[in-house]
Amino acid sequence: MTRDDIVDDLLNFIAAADPSEDAFNELALKVHDHQFQHNAPYAKFARSRGKTPRTVKHWSDIPPVPINAFKTLDLTCCRPEDAVAVFMTSGTTQAGRRGKSYHAGLEVYDASMRRNFAQRFMRGDTAIKMGILFPTTRMMPNSSLAHYLDLAITGFGTPDSEWLIGADGIDLARLIHALEQAEATGQSYALLGASFSLVHAMDALQAEGRRFHLPPGSRILDTGGFKGQSRELELDVFYDALSQTFGVARDDCIGMYGMTELSSQFYDNGNATCPSVKSGPHWVCSRVVNPLTGMAVPKGETGVLAHTDLAHYNIVTTILTEDAAIEVDDGFQLLGRVSGAEAVGCSLAVDAFLKAAEAG
Known part of the structure:
Protein backbone atom coordinates (compact mmCIF):
# COMPACT_ATOMS: atom_id res chain seq x y z
CA MET A 1 0.00 0.00 0.00
CA VAL A 84 6.57 18.33 7.07
CA ALA A 85 6.94 18.43 10.86
CA VAL A 86 9.50 17.14 13.35
CA PHE A 87 8.30 16.96 16.94
CA MET A 88 11.03 16.65 19.56
CA THR A 89 11.04 15.58 23.18
CA SER A 90 12.05 18.00 25.92
CA GLY A 91 15.52 16.56 26.42
CA THR A 92 15.20 16.45 30.21
CA THR A 93 16.90 13.03 30.35
CA GLN A 94 19.94 11.34 28.74
CA ALA A 95 22.16 14.43 28.83
CA GLY A 96 19.72 16.54 26.87
CA ARG A 97 19.40 14.24 23.86
CA ARG A 98 16.03 14.76 22.26
CA GLY A 99 13.87 12.12 20.67
CA LYS A 100 12.38 12.97 17.28
CA SER A 101 9.16 11.99 15.53
CA TYR A 102 9.16 12.70 11.80
CA HIS A 103 5.75 13.31 10.24
CA ALA A 104 5.35 12.89 6.49
CA GLY A 105 2.04 14.75 6.81
CA LEU A 106 -0.15 16.02 9.64
CA GLU A 107 -3.60 15.17 8.32
CA VAL A 108 -3.85 11.98 10.38
CA TYR A 109 -2.27 13.52 13.50
CA ASP A 110 -4.68 16.45 13.32
CA ALA A 111 -7.72 14.26 12.70
CA SER A 112 -6.75 12.09 15.67
CA MET A 113 -6.43 15.08 17.97
CA ARG A 114 -9.67 16.77 16.88
CA ARG A 115 -11.90 13.68 17.08
CA ASN A 116 -10.55 12.65 20.48
CA PHE A 117 -10.50 16.18 21.93
CA ALA A 118 -14.08 16.83 20.83
CA GLN A 119 -15.29 13.72 22.62
CA ARG A 120 -13.20 13.80 25.76
CA PHE A 121 -12.65 17.49 26.56
CA MET A 122 -15.36 19.42 24.75
CA ARG A 123 -18.02 16.93 25.92
CA GLY A 124 -20.57 17.93 23.30
CA ASP A 125 -19.80 21.66 23.20
CA THR A 126 -18.74 23.03 19.84
CA ALA A 127 -16.73 25.97 21.18
CA ILE A 128 -15.57 27.50 24.47
CA LYS A 129 -13.46 30.52 25.36
CA MET A 130 -9.91 29.29 26.02
CA GLY A 131 -6.82 30.55 27.73
CA ILE A 132 -3.64 28.66 26.79
CA LEU A 133 -0.87 28.51 29.39
CA PHE A 134 1.85 27.26 27.06
CA PRO A 135 4.18 28.81 24.45
CA THR A 136 2.87 29.18 20.90
CA THR A 137 3.96 27.09 17.92
CA ARG A 138 6.04 30.08 16.76
CA MET A 139 7.93 29.99 20.04
CA MET A 140 8.24 26.19 20.06
CA PRO A 141 7.94 24.90 16.47
CA ASN A 142 9.16 21.38 17.37
CA SER A 143 6.76 20.89 20.27
CA SER A 144 3.96 18.39 19.70
CA LEU A 145 2.14 19.92 22.68
CA ALA A 146 2.29 23.41 21.19
CA HIS A 147 0.83 22.00 17.96
CA TYR A 148 -1.85 20.12 19.92
CA LEU A 149 -2.88 23.27 21.79
CA ASP A 150 -2.89 25.26 18.55
CA LEU A 151 -5.36 22.73 17.12
CA ALA A 152 -7.45 23.11 20.27
CA ILE A 153 -7.69 26.89 20.21
CA THR A 154 -8.18 27.22 16.44
CA GLY A 155 -10.68 24.37 16.18
CA PHE A 156 -12.63 24.70 19.42
CA GLY A 157 -11.86 28.10 20.92
CA THR A 158 -14.14 31.13 20.55
CA PRO A 159 -12.68 34.10 18.63
CA ASP A 160 -11.71 35.83 21.90
CA SER A 161 -9.59 32.88 23.06
CA GLU A 162 -5.92 33.68 23.62
CA TRP A 163 -2.45 32.43 24.43
CA LEU A 164 -1.42 33.64 27.88
CA ILE A 165 2.33 32.93 27.79
CA GLY A 166 4.82 35.11 25.97
CA ALA A 167 8.57 35.59 25.95
CA ASP A 168 8.43 36.91 29.53
CA GLY A 169 6.28 34.10 30.89
CA ILE A 170 2.64 34.20 32.00
CA ASP A 171 0.80 37.44 31.24
CA LEU A 172 -0.83 37.62 34.66
CA ALA A 173 -2.85 40.76 33.91
CA ARG A 174 -4.50 39.16 30.88
CA LEU A 175 -5.15 35.95 32.79
CA ILE A 176 -6.83 37.81 35.63
CA HIS A 177 -8.87 39.88 33.16
CA ALA A 178 -10.09 36.72 31.39
CA LEU A 179 -11.03 35.06 34.68
CA GLU A 180 -12.82 38.18 35.94
CA GLN A 181 -14.69 38.51 32.65
CA ALA A 182 -15.85 34.88 32.83
CA GLU A 183 -17.15 35.43 36.35
CA ALA A 184 -18.93 38.64 35.35
CA THR A 185 -20.54 37.34 32.16
CA GLY A 186 -21.23 33.74 33.14
CA GLN A 187 -19.50 32.61 29.94
CA SER A 188 -17.87 29.20 30.37
CA TYR A 189 -14.09 29.32 30.32
CA ALA A 190 -11.41 26.70 29.68
CA LEU A 191 -7.84 26.96 30.90
CA LEU A 192 -5.38 24.62 29.17
CA GLY A 193 -1.73 24.05 29.98
CA ALA A 194 1.05 21.82 31.25
CA SER A 195 1.13 20.98 34.95
CA PHE A 196 4.11 23.26 35.55
CA SER A 197 2.46 26.25 33.88
CA LEU A 198 -0.72 25.72 35.89
CA VAL A 199 1.39 25.67 39.09
CA HIS A 200 3.11 28.92 38.07
CA ALA A 201 -0.30 30.50 37.39
CA MET A 202 -1.67 29.39 40.76
CA ASP A 203 1.43 30.67 42.56
CA ALA A 204 1.16 34.05 40.82
CA LEU A 205 -2.54 34.36 41.66
CA GLN A 206 -1.89 33.37 45.27
CA ALA A 207 0.76 36.08 45.51
CA GLU A 208 -1.92 38.55 44.40
CA GLY A 209 -4.41 37.12 46.88
CA ARG A 210 -6.78 36.11 44.08
CA ARG A 211 -9.20 33.22 43.76
CA PHE A 212 -12.02 32.79 41.27
CA HIS A 213 -15.28 30.93 40.88
CA LEU A 214 -15.66 30.18 37.21
CA PRO A 215 -19.20 29.67 35.84
CA PRO A 216 -20.81 26.28 35.12
CA GLY A 217 -19.40 24.52 32.08
CA SER A 218 -15.88 25.81 32.77
CA ARG A 219 -13.08 23.28 32.77
CA ILE A 220 -9.33 22.86 33.03
CA LEU A 221 -7.09 20.69 30.85
CA ASP A 222 -3.92 19.50 32.55
CA THR A 223 -1.57 18.16 29.89
CA GLY A 224 0.79 16.76 32.52
CA GLY A 225 4.47 17.19 33.18
CA PHE A 226 6.29 19.21 35.84
CA LYS A 227 9.67 18.48 34.17
CA GLY A 228 11.54 20.32 36.92
CA GLN A 229 10.09 23.66 35.77
CA SER A 230 7.96 24.25 38.86
CA ARG A 231 7.52 22.83 42.31
CA GLU A 232 6.09 19.33 41.98
CA LEU A 233 2.84 18.50 43.76
CA GLU A 234 1.16 15.26 44.70
CA LEU A 235 -1.81 14.69 42.39
CA ASP A 236 -4.45 15.10 45.08
CA VAL A 237 -2.84 18.34 46.28
CA PHE A 238 -2.48 19.60 42.70
CA TYR A 239 -6.11 19.01 41.72
CA ASP A 240 -7.38 20.37 45.03
CA ALA A 241 -5.38 23.53 44.36
CA LEU A 242 -6.78 23.85 40.83
CA SER A 243 -10.32 23.46 42.13
CA GLN A 244 -9.83 25.97 44.94
CA THR A 245 -8.01 28.56 42.81
CA PHE A 246 -10.37 28.58 39.85
CA GLY A 247 -13.63 27.36 41.37
CA VAL A 248 -13.85 24.38 39.03
CA ALA A 249 -14.91 20.98 40.36
CA ARG A 250 -12.27 18.27 40.27
CA ASP A 251 -14.53 16.35 37.87
CA ASP A 252 -13.95 19.21 35.43
CA CYS A 253 -10.16 19.18 35.88
CA ILE A 254 -9.36 16.79 33.04
CA GLY A 255 -5.98 15.16 32.71
CA MET A 256 -4.46 14.47 29.30
CA TYR A 257 -1.63 11.99 28.85
CA GLY A 258 0.37 12.17 25.64
CA MET A 259 3.92 12.04 24.35
CA THR A 260 6.01 13.04 21.37
CA GLU A 261 6.47 9.38 20.48
CA LEU A 262 2.74 9.00 19.73
CA SER A 263 0.23 10.83 17.53
CA SER A 264 -2.78 10.36 19.81
CA GLN A 265 -3.65 11.28 23.37
CA PHE A 266 -5.33 9.71 26.40
CA TYR A 267 -7.79 11.41 28.75
CA ASP A 268 -9.49 10.82 32.06
CA ASN A 269 -13.01 11.88 32.95
CA GLY A 270 -11.92 14.30 35.66
CA ASN A 271 -9.94 13.84 38.82
CA ALA A 272 -12.43 13.34 41.62
CA THR A 273 -10.13 10.52 42.74
CA CYS A 274 -6.43 9.96 42.06
CA PRO A 275 -4.94 8.26 40.23
CA SER A 276 -7.68 8.67 37.67
CA VAL A 277 -8.44 6.13 34.95
CA LYS A 278 -7.18 7.15 31.53
CA SER A 279 -8.14 5.68 28.18
CA GLY A 280 -7.54 6.28 24.51
Whole structure:
Protein backbone atom coordinates (compact mmCIF):
# COMPACT_ATOMS: atom_id res chain seq x y z
CA MET A 1 0.00 0.00 0.00
CA THR A 2 1.14 3.54 -0.71
CA ARG A 3 1.31 6.26 1.92
CA ASP A 4 -1.81 7.84 0.40
CA ASP A 5 -3.69 4.55 0.76
CA ILE A 6 -2.61 4.28 4.40
CA VAL A 7 -3.67 7.87 5.11
CA ASP A 8 -7.10 7.38 3.51
CA ASP A 9 -7.70 4.19 5.49
CA LEU A 10 -6.62 5.86 8.72
CA LEU A 11 -8.79 8.93 8.23
CA ASN A 12 -11.80 6.72 7.52
CA PHE A 13 -11.06 4.56 10.56
CA ILE A 14 -10.67 7.57 12.87
CA ALA A 15 -13.98 8.98 11.60
CA ALA A 16 -15.81 5.65 12.00
CA ALA A 17 -18.56 5.52 14.62
CA ASP A 18 -17.96 2.07 16.08
CA PRO A 19 -15.30 0.04 14.25
CA SER A 20 -14.77 -3.60 15.15
CA GLU A 21 -11.72 -5.15 16.77
CA ASP A 22 -11.16 -7.05 13.54
CA ALA A 23 -11.08 -3.77 11.60
CA PHE A 24 -8.46 -2.40 14.04
CA ASN A 25 -6.38 -5.54 13.66
CA GLU A 26 -6.57 -5.49 9.85
CA LEU A 27 -5.43 -1.88 9.67
CA ALA A 28 -2.71 -2.40 12.29
CA LEU A 29 -1.23 -5.19 10.16
CA LYS A 30 -1.31 -2.98 7.04
CA VAL A 31 0.50 -0.18 8.85
CA HIS A 32 3.03 -2.64 10.28
CA ASP A 33 3.71 -3.93 6.77
CA HIS A 34 4.23 -0.33 5.58
CA GLN A 35 6.65 0.40 8.42
CA PHE A 36 8.51 -2.87 7.90
CA GLN A 37 9.07 -1.93 4.25
CA HIS A 38 10.05 1.71 4.73
CA ASN A 39 11.55 2.11 8.22
CA ALA A 40 14.93 0.36 8.06
CA PRO A 41 15.97 0.46 11.76
CA TYR A 42 12.55 -0.80 12.80
CA ALA A 43 12.60 -3.56 10.16
CA LYS A 44 15.94 -4.84 11.46
CA PHE A 45 14.59 -4.92 15.00
CA ALA A 46 11.34 -6.62 14.00
CA ARG A 47 13.21 -9.17 11.92
CA SER A 48 15.50 -9.96 14.87
CA ARG A 49 12.35 -10.78 16.84
CA GLY A 50 10.93 -12.89 14.03
CA LYS A 51 8.12 -10.35 13.63
CA THR A 52 7.79 -9.95 9.88
CA PRO A 53 4.60 -9.23 7.92
CA ARG A 54 4.45 -12.97 7.26
CA THR A 55 4.50 -13.93 10.94
CA VAL A 56 2.62 -11.07 12.62
CA LYS A 57 -1.05 -12.05 12.68
CA HIS A 58 -2.38 -9.82 15.44
CA TRP A 59 -1.67 -6.25 16.53
CA SER A 60 -0.42 -7.51 19.91
CA ASP A 61 2.35 -9.42 18.07
CA ILE A 62 3.90 -6.16 16.83
CA PRO A 63 7.15 -5.67 18.80
CA PRO A 64 7.17 -2.44 20.85
CA VAL A 65 9.99 0.06 20.35
CA PRO A 66 11.38 1.55 23.60
CA ILE A 67 10.87 5.31 23.60
CA ASN A 68 14.52 6.04 24.39
CA ALA A 69 15.41 4.59 20.98
CA PHE A 70 13.93 7.76 19.46
CA LYS A 71 16.87 9.67 20.94
CA THR A 72 19.41 7.58 19.05
CA LEU A 73 17.86 6.55 15.71
CA ASP A 74 15.73 8.19 13.03
CA LEU A 75 12.64 6.00 13.04
CA THR A 76 10.72 7.17 10.00
CA CYS A 77 9.13 5.85 6.81
CA CYS A 78 9.97 9.04 4.92
CA ARG A 79 13.34 10.68 4.53
CA PRO A 80 13.92 12.98 7.52
CA GLU A 81 14.43 15.94 5.19
CA ASP A 82 11.02 15.31 3.59
CA ALA A 83 9.08 15.47 6.86
CA VAL A 84 6.57 18.33 7.07
CA ALA A 85 6.94 18.43 10.86
CA VAL A 86 9.50 17.14 13.35
CA PHE A 87 8.30 16.96 16.94
CA MET A 88 11.03 16.65 19.56
CA THR A 89 11.04 15.58 23.18
CA SER A 90 12.05 18.00 25.92
CA GLY A 91 15.52 16.56 26.42
CA THR A 92 15.20 16.45 30.21
CA THR A 93 16.90 13.03 30.35
CA GLN A 94 19.94 11.34 28.74
CA ALA A 95 22.16 14.43 28.83
CA GLY A 96 19.72 16.54 26.87
CA ARG A 97 19.40 14.24 23.86
CA ARG A 98 16.03 14.76 22.26
CA GLY A 99 13.87 12.12 20.67
CA LYS A 100 12.38 12.97 17.28
CA SER A 101 9.16 11.99 15.53
CA TYR A 102 9.16 12.70 11.80
CA HIS A 103 5.75 13.31 10.24
CA ALA A 104 5.35 12.89 6.49
CA GLY A 105 2.04 14.75 6.81
CA LEU A 106 -0.15 16.02 9.64
CA GLU A 107 -3.60 15.17 8.32
CA VAL A 108 -3.85 11.98 10.38
CA TYR A 109 -2.27 13.52 13.50
CA ASP A 110 -4.68 16.45 13.32
CA ALA A 111 -7.72 14.26 12.70
CA SER A 112 -6.75 12.09 15.67
CA MET A 113 -6.43 15.08 17.97
CA ARG A 114 -9.67 16.77 16.88
CA ARG A 115 -11.90 13.68 17.08
CA ASN A 116 -10.55 12.65 20.48
CA PHE A 117 -10.50 16.18 21.93
CA ALA A 118 -14.08 16.83 20.83
CA GLN A 119 -15.29 13.72 22.62
CA ARG A 120 -13.20 13.80 25.76
CA PHE A 121 -12.65 17.49 26.56
CA MET A 122 -15.36 19.42 24.75
CA ARG A 123 -18.02 16.93 25.92
CA GLY A 124 -20.57 17.93 23.30
CA ASP A 125 -19.80 21.66 23.20
CA THR A 126 -18.74 23.03 19.84
CA ALA A 127 -16.73 25.97 21.18
CA ILE A 128 -15.57 27.50 24.47
CA LYS A 129 -13.46 30.52 25.36
CA MET A 130 -9.91 29.29 26.02
CA GLY A 131 -6.82 30.55 27.73
CA ILE A 132 -3.64 28.66 26.79
CA LEU A 133 -0.87 28.51 29.39
CA PHE A 134 1.85 27.26 27.06
CA PRO A 135 4.18 28.81 24.45
CA THR A 136 2.87 29.18 20.90
CA THR A 137 3.96 27.09 17.92
CA ARG A 138 6.04 30.08 16.76
CA MET A 139 7.93 29.99 20.04
CA MET A 140 8.24 26.19 20.06
CA PRO A 141 7.94 24.90 16.47
CA ASN A 142 9.16 21.38 17.37
CA SER A 143 6.76 20.89 20.27
CA SER A 144 3.96 18.39 19.70
CA LEU A 145 2.14 19.92 22.68
CA ALA A 146 2.29 23.41 21.19
CA HIS A 147 0.83 22.00 17.96
CA TYR A 148 -1.85 20.12 19.92
CA LEU A 149 -2.88 23.27 21.79
CA ASP A 150 -2.89 25.26 18.55
CA LEU A 151 -5.36 22.73 17.12
CA ALA A 152 -7.45 23.11 20.27
CA ILE A 153 -7.69 26.89 20.21
CA THR A 154 -8.18 27.22 16.44
CA GLY A 155 -10.68 24.37 16.18
CA PHE A 156 -12.63 24.70 19.42
CA GLY A 157 -11.86 28.10 20.92
CA THR A 158 -14.14 31.13 20.55
CA PRO A 159 -12.68 34.10 18.63
CA ASP A 160 -11.71 35.83 21.90
CA SER A 161 -9.59 32.88 23.06
CA GLU A 162 -5.92 33.68 23.62
CA TRP A 163 -2.45 32.43 24.43
CA LEU A 164 -1.42 33.64 27.88
CA ILE A 165 2.33 32.93 27.79
CA GLY A 166 4.82 35.11 25.97
CA ALA A 167 8.57 35.59 25.95
CA ASP A 168 8.43 36.91 29.53
CA GLY A 169 6.28 34.10 30.89
CA ILE A 170 2.64 34.20 32.00
CA ASP A 171 0.80 37.44 31.24
CA LEU A 172 -0.83 37.62 34.66
CA ALA A 173 -2.85 40.76 33.91
CA ARG A 174 -4.50 39.16 30.88
CA LEU A 175 -5.15 35.95 32.79
CA ILE A 176 -6.83 37.81 35.63
CA HIS A 177 -8.87 39.88 33.16
CA ALA A 178 -10.09 36.72 31.39
CA LEU A 179 -11.03 35.06 34.68
CA GLU A 180 -12.82 38.18 35.94
CA GLN A 181 -14.69 38.51 32.65
CA ALA A 182 -15.85 34.88 32.83
CA GLU A 183 -17.15 35.43 36.35
CA ALA A 184 -18.93 38.64 35.35
CA THR A 185 -20.54 37.34 32.16
CA GLY A 186 -21.23 33.74 33.14
CA GLN A 187 -19.50 32.61 29.94
CA SER A 188 -17.87 29.20 30.37
CA TYR A 189 -14.09 29.32 30.32
CA ALA A 190 -11.41 26.70 29.68
CA LEU A 191 -7.84 26.96 30.90
CA LEU A 192 -5.38 24.62 29.17
CA GLY A 193 -1.73 24.05 29.98
CA ALA A 194 1.05 21.82 31.25
CA SER A 195 1.13 20.98 34.95
CA PHE A 196 4.11 23.26 35.55
CA SER A 197 2.46 26.25 33.88
CA LEU A 198 -0.72 25.72 35.89
CA VAL A 199 1.39 25.67 39.09
CA HIS A 200 3.11 28.92 38.07
CA ALA A 201 -0.30 30.50 37.39
CA MET A 202 -1.67 29.39 40.76
CA ASP A 203 1.43 30.67 42.56
CA ALA A 204 1.16 34.05 40.82
CA LEU A 205 -2.54 34.36 41.66
CA GLN A 206 -1.89 33.37 45.27
CA ALA A 207 0.76 36.08 45.51
CA GLU A 208 -1.92 38.55 44.40
CA GLY A 209 -4.41 37.12 46.88
CA ARG A 210 -6.78 36.11 44.08
CA ARG A 211 -9.20 33.22 43.76
CA PHE A 212 -12.02 32.79 41.27
CA HIS A 213 -15.28 30.93 40.88
CA LEU A 214 -15.66 30.18 37.21
CA PRO A 215 -19.20 29.67 35.84
CA PRO A 216 -20.81 26.28 35.12
CA GLY A 217 -19.40 24.52 32.08
CA SER A 218 -15.88 25.81 32.77
CA ARG A 219 -13.08 23.28 32.77
CA ILE A 220 -9.33 22.86 33.03
CA LEU A 221 -7.09 20.69 30.85
CA ASP A 222 -3.92 19.50 32.55
CA THR A 223 -1.57 18.16 29.89
CA GLY A 224 0.79 16.76 32.52
CA GLY A 225 4.47 17.19 33.18
CA PHE A 226 6.29 19.21 35.84
CA LYS A 227 9.67 18.48 34.17
CA GLY A 228 11.54 20.32 36.92
CA GLN A 229 10.09 23.66 35.77
CA SER A 230 7.96 24.25 38.86
CA ARG A 231 7.52 22.83 42.31
CA GLU A 232 6.09 19.33 41.98
CA LEU A 233 2.84 18.50 43.76
CA GLU A 234 1.16 15.26 44.70
CA LEU A 235 -1.81 14.69 42.39
CA ASP A 236 -4.45 15.10 45.08
CA VAL A 237 -2.84 18.34 46.28
CA PHE A 238 -2.48 19.60 42.70
CA TYR A 239 -6.11 19.01 41.72
CA ASP A 240 -7.38 20.37 45.03
CA ALA A 241 -5.38 23.53 44.36
CA LEU A 242 -6.78 23.85 40.83
CA SER A 243 -10.32 23.46 42.13
CA GLN A 244 -9.83 25.97 44.94
CA THR A 245 -8.01 28.56 42.81
CA PHE A 246 -10.37 28.58 39.85
CA GLY A 247 -13.63 27.36 41.37
CA VAL A 248 -13.85 24.38 39.03
CA ALA A 249 -14.91 20.98 40.36
CA ARG A 250 -12.27 18.27 40.27
CA ASP A 251 -14.53 16.35 37.87
CA ASP A 252 -13.95 19.21 35.43
CA CYS A 253 -10.16 19.18 35.88
CA ILE A 254 -9.36 16.79 33.04
CA GLY A 255 -5.98 15.16 32.71
CA MET A 256 -4.46 14.47 29.30
CA TYR A 257 -1.63 11.99 28.85
CA GLY A 258 0.37 12.17 25.64
CA MET A 259 3.92 12.04 24.35
CA THR A 260 6.01 13.04 21.37
CA GLU A 261 6.47 9.38 20.48
CA LEU A 262 2.74 9.00 19.73
CA SER A 263 0.23 10.83 17.53
CA SER A 264 -2.78 10.36 19.81
CA GLN A 265 -3.65 11.28 23.37
CA PHE A 266 -5.33 9.71 26.40
CA TYR A 267 -7.79 11.41 28.75
CA ASP A 268 -9.49 10.82 32.06
CA ASN A 269 -13.01 11.88 32.95
CA GLY A 270 -11.92 14.30 35.66
CA ASN A 271 -9.94 13.84 38.82
CA ALA A 272 -12.43 13.34 41.62
CA THR A 273 -10.13 10.52 42.74
CA CYS A 274 -6.43 9.96 42.06
CA PRO A 275 -4.94 8.26 40.23
CA SER A 276 -7.68 8.67 37.67
CA VAL A 277 -8.44 6.13 34.95
CA LYS A 278 -7.18 7.15 31.53
CA SER A 279 -8.14 5.68 28.18
CA GLY A 280 -7.54 6.28 24.51
CA PRO A 281 -9.64 6.42 21.33
CA HIS A 282 -10.62 3.43 19.19
CA TRP A 283 -7.53 3.75 16.99
CA VAL A 284 -5.22 3.11 19.98
CA CYS A 285 -4.84 -0.10 21.97
CA SER A 286 -2.83 -0.21 25.18
CA ARG A 287 -1.36 -3.03 27.26
CA VAL A 288 0.43 -3.19 30.61
CA VAL A 289 3.42 -5.47 30.12
CA ASN A 290 6.54 -6.91 31.65
CA PRO A 291 9.31 -4.95 29.85
CA LEU A 292 11.66 -7.94 29.87
CA THR A 293 9.27 -10.35 28.19
CA GLY A 294 6.80 -8.04 26.45
CA MET A 295 4.00 -10.19 27.85
CA ALA A 296 0.94 -8.62 29.44
CA VAL A 297 0.84 -8.70 33.23
CA PRO A 298 -2.40 -9.73 34.97
CA LYS A 299 -5.04 -7.03 35.34
CA GLY A 300 -4.59 -5.21 38.63
CA GLU A 301 -0.81 -5.72 38.75
CA THR A 302 1.80 -3.06 38.04
CA GLY A 303 3.70 -3.14 34.76
CA VAL A 304 4.88 -0.84 31.99
CA LEU A 305 2.57 0.74 29.42
CA ALA A 306 2.87 -0.26 25.77
CA HIS A 307 0.71 1.53 23.21
CA THR A 308 -0.25 0.70 19.64
CA ASP A 309 -1.29 3.98 17.99
CA LEU A 310 -2.34 3.56 14.36
CA ALA A 311 -2.14 7.33 13.81
CA HIS A 312 1.65 7.15 14.27
CA TYR A 313 1.90 5.49 10.87
CA ASN A 314 5.04 7.24 9.58
CA ILE A 315 7.18 6.26 12.56
CA VAL A 316 6.30 3.12 14.55
CA THR A 317 2.83 2.28 15.79
CA THR A 318 3.88 0.36 18.87
CA ILE A 319 6.04 1.77 21.67
CA LEU A 320 7.20 0.67 25.09
CA THR A 321 6.97 3.63 27.45
CA GLU A 322 8.76 4.18 30.75
CA ASP A 323 5.45 4.74 32.54
CA ALA A 324 4.26 2.39 35.26
CA ALA A 325 0.55 1.60 35.20
CA ILE A 326 -2.15 -0.79 36.31
CA GLU A 327 -4.75 -2.09 33.85
CA VAL A 328 -8.34 -1.66 35.05
CA ASP A 329 -11.70 -2.32 33.41
CA ASP A 330 -12.03 1.04 31.63
CA GLY A 331 -8.40 1.78 30.81
CA PHE A 332 -5.33 2.19 32.99
CA GLN A 333 -4.19 4.03 36.09
CA LEU A 334 -0.98 5.95 35.41
CA LEU A 335 1.44 5.64 38.35
CA GLY A 336 4.41 7.69 37.13
CA ARG A 337 7.88 6.77 35.91
CA VAL A 338 9.06 3.22 36.33
CA SER A 339 11.50 2.28 39.06
CA GLY A 340 13.19 -0.83 40.36
CA ALA A 341 12.87 -3.98 38.28
CA GLU A 342 10.61 -2.29 35.70
CA ALA A 343 13.24 0.43 35.10
CA VAL A 344 15.95 -2.20 34.65
CA GLY A 345 13.68 -4.03 32.22
CA CYS A 346 13.14 -0.88 30.17
CA SER A 347 16.89 -0.23 30.00
CA LEU A 348 17.54 -3.77 28.82
CA ALA A 349 14.80 -3.40 26.22
CA VAL A 350 16.50 -0.26 24.88
CA ASP A 351 19.86 -2.05 24.66
CA ALA A 352 18.30 -4.99 22.83
CA PHE A 353 16.53 -2.71 20.36
CA LEU A 354 19.65 -0.67 19.55
CA LYS A 355 21.80 -3.76 19.04
CA ALA A 356 19.25 -5.23 16.63
CA ALA A 357 18.46 -1.99 14.78
CA GLU A 358 22.10 -0.97 14.30
CA ALA A 359 23.24 -4.40 13.14
CA GLY A 360 24.46 -4.57 9.58
